Amino acid sequence: MWISLPDEDLLERDSGDAIRAVLRIGTCDFPAQNRRGFCLSIRLVAQGVSAEQAEMRCGLGLARLQQALLFGLARYANNPASEM
Secondary structure, eight states, rough: OOOEOOHHHHHSSOOTTSSSEEEEEEEEETTTTTTTEEEEEEEEOOOOOOOOHHHHHHHHHHHHHHHHHHHHHHHHHHHSSSSS
């Protein structure tokens, strides 16, 4: 499953290509527990007119992504029967 999340605050000031996050949920093995589970991989791509601007956008995007994941998990923990 692939999900693409644009950073809305940065998009208000910049073009839609400034920052992009791609999340992938996949299966993985946990040999120590002898079981299978899920893993989350994240790819965050930021562009700017300079390397410093791209680095700043990447840092801001990472903070926003962390907030979105934490709030989403908190909402799910409070009501696991609801759809995310």
